[in-house]
Amino acid sequence: MMMNLIYQIIIRLYGAIIYIASPFSLKARQWLNGRKNLEDCLPDGTKHNVIWFHCASFGEYVQAKPLIKALKEKHIEHKILVTFFSPSGYLNAKKNEYVDYKAYLPLDTLANAHSFLEITKPKIALFIKSELWPNFFKKMHHNTIPTYVVSAIFKPQNYLFKFYGKWHLRILKDVSHFFVQDDESKTLLNKKGIHQVTVSGDNRYDKVFEDSIQSKEIPYIKSFKGSYPLIVAGSTYKIDSKMLINISNRMPKVKFILAPHEIKLCDDLKKYGLLYSKANNDNIKNHSILIIDKIGILSQLYQYANLSYIGGAFGKGLHNILEAIAFGSYVLFGPKFHNYEEAKEVIRKGIGQSIKNEDELEKVIKQLIKNKHKKNDALDFISEKKGANKIIVNTINNGKILGI
Secondary structure (H helix, E strand, O other), rough: OOOHHHHHHHHHHHHHHHHHHHHOHHHHHHHOOOOHHHHHHHOOOOOOOOOEEEEHHHHHHHHHHHHHHHHHHHHHOOOEEEOOHHHHHHHOOOOOOOOOOEOOOOOOOOOHHHHHHHEEEEEEEEEEEOOOHHHHHHHHHHHHOOEEEEEOOOOOOHHHHHHHHHHHHHHHHHHOOOEOHHHHHHHHHHOOOOOOEOOOOOOOOHHHHHHOOOOOOOOHHHHHHHOEOOOOEEEEEHHHHHHHHHHHHHOOOOEEEEEEHHHHHHHHHHOOEEEEHOOOOOOHHHHOOOEOOOOOHHHHHHHHOOOEEEEOOOOOEEEEEEHHOOOOEEEOOOOOOOOOOHHHHHHHHHOEEEEEOOOHHHHHHHHHHOOOHHHHHHHHHHHHHHOOOHHHHHHHHHHOOOOO
């Protein structure tokens, strides 16, 4: 009871802090304004059969897209609702032929959860990865709404398995079924008395595989590459870009594409190369560095790479390495990768490696350009790992667990 009371206080304090910060923070204003008149964005559960997906942010939405598509195709008469916690997810996600409604998730209070579920009356709810909201889970359990947590991964050091996480851990028993990425996650949950678990794998592999077989040509990139080796650097930060620009100056016979993780970083980089928005068939051949100032094309750029570099691992955390690997590219990244299982496995498989500094990065690039890696090793890795969505959809549709 005490932990529940503390949580209810904390969640309201969180909302109050967002409100206080809103005059000074664009994200805080977006967070608040997006939740105004929320009922207008939601499907009427008395008129429609609703399948509800919740994604924390845009990355989880991208991961969920193949699963959304698969369930929509199986249940064409149902309406798909996708909710987001963060503004970046809501603002970047577009409604399409598979997504009928998108909205912000209300703050996790009992009153908000009750109101939201009374309006939408979802037939099932699917939470992607690690979004665990106690009041919503409690209300869904009370309303007998089948609730699935998809592509979850749990580690012994997770707060849920510490003494102070016991209350939150009990909430997980309100979940109808977990689809987890690995055996360790299943074992940890089983030890805590949670047995409604299936090891389905990581459905990000399904997403990148689908993207790779549906690849589209990106204008001007073939002309830019010509007959030179091409390094595609995705989701770069200042430290990543600085190293690669320095290396480019010393390797004139190699072409580089830099795709910063935020478009605003392009302003600082444009003096070193050509902005993609300014490219044409005539000027693009005269540059050795191309700066990508367009959202939504990075994953498709990797199809042209002889070698890929993925940013973030010199800072807060490594970005998506699987998009590049799905096209058969060898991947390089910085030293902060140990919280990313896919990075550790890629190193073990010999289709990627971590580098510690600029000198090592340059040395490795030269070695890899000289001694070409086996593209099929990377392709086989993705092929072996995909299949999570099929397991999830089949489990739901076959009635092995309560659902639609």
